[in-house]
Amino acid sequence: MLSKTCEYGIRATIFIALQSMLGMRTSLKYIAEEIDSPEAFTAKILQKLVRVKIIESSKGMNGGFNMSMDRIKSTTLSEIVYAIDGLDISNRCVLGLSQCSSINPCSVHHKFKPVREDLIALLTKTTVEEMAIGIKEKLAILR
Amino acid sequence: MLSKTCEYGIRATIFIALQSMLGMRTSLKYIAEEIDSPEAFTAKILQKLVRVKIIESSKGMNGGFNMSMDRIKSTTLSEIVYAIDGLDISNRCVLGLSQCSSINPCSVHHKFKPVREDLIALLTKTTVEEMAIGIKEKLAILR
DNA sequence: TTATATTCGGACTCATATGTCCTATTTTTC
DNA sequence: GAAAAATAGGACATATGAGTCCGAATATAA
Ligand code: FES
Ligand code: FES
Numbered sequence: 001m002l003s004k005t006c007e008y009g010i011r012a013t014i015f016i017a018l019q020s021m022l023g024m025r026t027s028l029k030y031i032a033e034e035i036d037s038p039e040a041f042t043a044k045i046l047q048k049l050v051r052v053k054i055i056e057s058s059k060g061m062n063g064g065f066n067m068s069m070d071r072i073k074s075t076t077l078s079e080i081v082y083a084i085d086g087l088d089i090s091n092r093c094v095l096g097l098s099q100c101s102s103i104n105p106c107s108v109h110h111k112f113k114p115v116r117e118d119l120i121a122l123l124t125k126t127t128v129e130e131m132a133i134g135i136k137e138k139l140a141i142l143r
Numbered sequence: 144m145l146s147k148t149c150e151y152g153i154r155a156t157i158f159i160a161l162q163s164m165l166g167m168r169t170s171l172k173y174i175a176e177e178i179d180s181p182e183a184f185t186a187k188i189l190q191k192l193v194r195v196k197i198i199e200s201s202k203g204m205n206g207g208f209n210m211s212m213d214r215i216k217s218t219t220l221s222e223i224v225y226a227i228d229g230l231d232i233s234n235r236c237v238l239g240l241s242q243c244s245s246i247n248p249c250s251v252h253h254k255f256k257p258v259r260e261d262l263i264a265l266l267t268k269t270t271v272e273e274m275a276i277g278i279k280e281k282l283a284i285l286r
Numbered sequence: 287t288t289a290t291a292t293t294c295g296g297a298c299t300c301a302t303a304t305g306t307c308c309t310a311t312t313t314t315t316c
Numbered sequence: 317g318a319a320a321a322a323t324a325g326g327a328c329a330t331a332t333g334a335g336t337c338c339g340a341a342t343a344t345a346a
Binding site for chain 1: 144145147150151153154157220232235237238239240247248249250251252254255257258261262265269274277278282283284285286
């Protein structure tokens with residue numbers, strides 16, 4: 001469904017947002033511990049998220065990653081997924097046809113379309129803020 | 144979502160079913176042409192489907208693959224997916240937590256659960272027969 | 287019985303995803 | 317200015333998924 005890269009990326013973003021909401025910058029090391037991910041690999045993913053400006057980083061002592069309140073409120077799951085895994089999740093034919101189209105549909109296209117639309121709605125409507133609050137309120141976990 | 148192996152496996156099964164409904168056994172070569180898949184790789188996938196008895200094979204001249212009318216009617220998409228990709232699609236946490244559970248949910252569990260249930264319903268309720276008829280009626284394509 | 291057409295299955299290759307390591311760069315603290 | 321603490325980024329390593337090759341087994345037809 002999602003690549004591991006993407007899974008780590010989402011969990012890391014949620015944790016960074018949570019810390020940012022408490023006014024704190026977070027180090028890679030702490031992030032990797034808290035989301036139970038390989039540190040060096042997570043570093044690569046965070047670099048990517050910095051480049052697309054979903055999160056911010058600062059080097060040096062007391063450096064680390066953070067997210068602006070604006071970004072926390074406006075960033076949706078879909079942006080993270082698209083940045084890391086691309087558009088396949090919204091576009092790709094379930095049966096692997098080179099194009100997914102209602103005009104030349106595969107054998108499950110018509111049944112699958114609404115399910116996929118629900119999935120896309122989930123991604124585009126779920127904000128990082130919402131997820132971070134879920135963690136804060138202990139309604140969800142990150143590891 | 145589905146592995147390529149699984150995509151090829153499903154498309155091959157649909158085509159074998161279609162041919163079986165016309166009373167014909169189908170050779171690997173013809174299957175690979177019709178579903179636009181690499182022949183040797185498809186062979187491996189079909190071997191697996193034979194082992195789990197979703198399709199049948201016979202060697203030698205005029206050999207090939209076929210499916211009993213019983214199997215065509217009773218086999219669902221989910222059986223093919225589970226046989227090839229395993230249960231991950233129904234079980235795995237979207238955010239990669241080691242367990243997906245409502246008691247210790249990840250940040251999207253509650254929103255994702257109904258979508259996944261719809262997906263599982265799609266898989267368990269869609270029969271090979273239904274898909275083969277769709278191809279026969281030219282309502283869907285295989286390549 | 288021999289030639290031919292087919293699947294079976296093991297060993298291999300290739301591509302991509304996942305993950306590690308090491309050095310450079312930047313920033314803060316002393 | 318030097319030491320320390322952090323991210324950046326390239327090169328490398330490993331695992332898995334995707335795909336190929338080839339000989340063995342089997343069935344049919346002449
Ligand atoms: S054509 Fe296959 S999902 Fe749309
Ligand atoms: S816990 Fe993540 S999807 Fe259920």
